[in-house]
Amino acid sequence: MSSTLQIYNTYSRKKEIFEPIVSGFVGMYVCGPTVYGDTHLGHLRSAITFDIVYRYFLHKGYKVRYVKNITDVGHLTDELNDAGEDKLQKKARLEQLEPMEIAQKYTYQYERIMDIMNVLPPSIAPRATGHIIEQIEFIQKIIDAGFAYVVNGSVYFDVVKYTKEGKYGILSGRKLEELLAGAGEERRELKEQQEKRNPADFALWKKAPPEHIMKWNSPWGVGFPGWHIECSAMSSKYLGNTFDIHGGGMDLIFPHHEAEIAQSDAGHQCIPARYWMHNNMLTINGQKMAKSLGNFITVDEFLTGKHLLLEKAYSPMTMRFFILQAHYRSTLDFSNQALQAAEKGLQRLLEGYQFFMNLTPCESNNSISMQEIEQLQQKCYQAIEDDFNTPVLIAHLYSGLEFKTAITHHNKTVDTQSLSLLQNIYKTFLIDILGIKIEEKTNTNQTELLHQLIDEILKLRYEIRLQKNFAKADEIRNRLSELGIEVKDTKEGSTWKWKE
Ligand SMILES: [Zn+2]
Known part of the structure; x- marks a missing residue:
């Protein structure tokens, strides 16, 4: 299966022709949600970005194994408060629930929203808490290779030693000196700072204080896995030591994906993925989305219109179409005005789709030529093959509506064969690849x-x-x-x- 599909690879910082490791197969790993809170726009953009990638590979006839993990053990060491609680545990105390109860609740919410957004479920959705043994084994490999050290029941990755022999910073382009300088600025637990040989080192396993609820036995004592090891352990378990595509939000490039590369390189002597894809961030009315700014809007709030900043409710497909109107590597700004424009735009496309689907073919000497329709198809493929350029693809689907105008206003006709191709273009690109679902009456x-x-x-x-x-x-x-x-x-x- 030769390919003309180009993917922007963060690893090489350029667009590359996609070549799978095994012909006909694609292995893709995407960092999924941390299930300690409501599903928000950041989750949605990442999910829809990689849903397009997944759908397009399926359309091309590949057999795809798409793995998207669920982080149900609070792993964000940066978020650790002074008592050493992780996010899940902190929320558990606030809501008087078990940590696993919270993880379950928000996992259901995430899956429900993915379903109404017409995001296809991944082939495997592994949970971090279900793969503690694999994480422990992976950490042991890194220790055995000499790139990690044990201090007082915790295990740290030795960034300085690895950088001398490996490639730390290769994905993010950061230099060791920067890492050493930057790491000091991050808020870390005092104990962790004292234990680490170097501020740039990161935790693979953390010793659990007695009050910590989510903890497991390990060769180094009772504790819980560090920030990055779950993705290395689960991706290699299900996709092999090296697979085709690793995806996630741009905010994960450093340190999360940089650390994943270091862990795999140290433990498996290889870079885990060939193509690293990252979707850009989003803003709301030009501002970064943050709880402190009062503009943190959950997906459910968009769907019900229940937020002070929202003028109305927006349908799942309006949200989806709006996200696809921007290229995944561009920033995206949410506003009522932009969403309402997307709503109208999608309506126009769907009217066109219905028109073509219900049209009766007709032979005449005033027919739309097959060649014109083939050109439209070609342009649509070129757009999607150019690093999944959905806004350009959508623009071509709009331009195809000129055929509708030609038929309704200029007495043009379309014969059976041409109409069949035209219908196929809209079905393939709008419904199958962009994943727009015809919504029933609301x-x-x-x-x-x-x-x-x-x-x-x-x-x-x-x-x-x-x-x-x-x-x-x-x-x-x-x-x-x-x-x-x-x-x-x-x-x-x-x-x-x-x-x-
Ligand atoms: Zn990850």
């Missing part, structure tokens, strides 16, 4: 309809009462009551509400 419309129906029934009942047929009027009221609708009669007519 719930709001159905609710409105229900309210109108109840109002109509009450109007009829009012007429029955005016005719003094009270037995019938009572019967209707009782029947509505059984359905959970409480009717109240007044002189002017009747009102109703849902029973509590």
